[in-house]
Amino acid sequence: MENFNEFDSPAKSPDREAGSIISHALEIFKNTFLYCFLAVVIYFLLSFLIQLLTGFDSQVFVEEIRDKTEAGQSFGYSDIIAAPGFITYSGASFLVTLLLTPIFVSLIYVANKSNFKQRITVSDIFFAYRQNFINIFIYALITQVAASILLLMCVLPAIFVMPFFFLGYPILIFEKASAFDAIKKSFNIVQNNYGTILLTGVLTFLISIAGLVLCCVGVYLTFPFAYIAAYSAYCAYCGAPRQLG
Numbered sequence: 001m002e003n004f005n006e007f008d009s010p011a012k013s014p015d016r017e018a019g020s021i022i023s024h025a026l027e028i029f030k031n032t033f034l035y036c037f038l039a040v041v042i043y044f045l046l047s048f049l050i051q052l053l054t055g056f057d058s059q060v061f062v063e064e065i066r067d068k069t070e071a072g073q074s075f076g077y078s079d080i081i082a083a084p085g086f087i088t089y090s091g092a093s094f095l096v097t098l099l100l101t102p103i104f105v106s107l108i109y110v111a112n113k114s115n116f117k118q119r120i121t122v123s124d125i126f127f128a129y130r131q132n133f134i135n136i137f138i139y140a141l142i143t144q145v146a147a148s149i150l151l152l153m154c155v156l157p158a159i160f161v162m163p164f165f166f167l168g169y170p171i172l173i174f175e176k177a178s179a180f181d182a183i184k185k186s187f188n189i190v191q192n193n194y195g196t197i198l199l200t201g202v203l204t205f206l207i208s209i210a211g212l213v214l215c216c217v218g219v220y221l222t223f224p225f226a227y228i229a230a231y232s233a234y235c236a237y238c239g240a241p242r243q244l245g
Contacts, residue, residue: 011115011240014232018199022207025232028111029225032120035110036224039103039125046100050092094144101140102128104227105169109244111231112174116243131244132172138179139168163201164190169227170234174241189237197233204229 014024029036105128113120128136143165150158167186171177177185190197208223234241 011112011117011235013235013240016193016196016236018196018203021196021200021232021236022203022229024235025204025225025229026207028114028232029228031114032107032110032228035120035122035125036107036228037221038122039107039224040221042103042125043100046096047093050096053092098137098140098144102126102133102136104224105136105173107224107227108170108173108231108234111228112241112243115231115235115240118243127244128173132176135177135179135182136169136172139172139182142179142183143168159202160198163194163197166190166197166201166230167234167237168230170231170238170241174234174244193237200229200233 012024014020103125106125109127109131110120110124113124143162146165147158147162150161164187165183167189168179168182171182171185172179175182175185204226207229208226210222
């Protein structure tokens with residue numbers, strides 16, 4: 001694993017406090033919003049294509065839940081898995097989400113270029129497919145499984161445990177670490193700065209789901225902010241990384 005102790009540019013790095021990290025991330029998000037939006041469009045179109053291929057209609061599914069709820073009827077796990085195409089859609093969607101994770105991880109690279117005032121190109125949102133793709137895929141699989149298990153237990157465990165994974169993707173991108181080395185380093189940094197990272201994670205989550213306030217579709221425009229925030233947190237605790245080619 002490469003170790004970055006030298007930095008070749010006076011790019012901005014936030015202070016090690018939640019407010020400074022979030023402010024830094026918001027500034028970069030504002031400057032890279034079009035690329036974040038493009039990443040979301042790609043994800044949304046492929047998700048829609050999966051629905052068409054599997055025969056699962058999410059709109060009908062939501063309407064059935066609403067109708068049963070309004071009628072005072074329960075809507076349980078058996079009803080969910082019985083929905084036409086749901087199991088196939090869930091499996092295909094999970095796999096595609098893993099395969100598309102590098103697009104969102106590439107936004108960390110885009111954020112770094114913005115921080116260094118470099119010119120950004122459309123091809124940059126595919127950078128992670130060329131940079132440590134296998135380990136990014138493995139890391140995404142681990143975090144998805146961990147998040148699913150924690151959410152099944154209760155929301156609170158997920159809130160308090162998932163921050164330990166917060167810095168993993170920037171470590172994978174900038175240090176070409178293995179998935180397990182990225183987890184280890186992220187855990188080491190977070191456990192020594194847990195309060196700040198937890199608060200940063202909570203604020204990041206609130207901003208990422210801010211689109212729900214205006215429209216459910218709007219959340220797709222804001223959830224890439226989580227990756228930008230992870231970059232800003234990495235800059236705060238590891239310094240602004242070297243520019244990557």
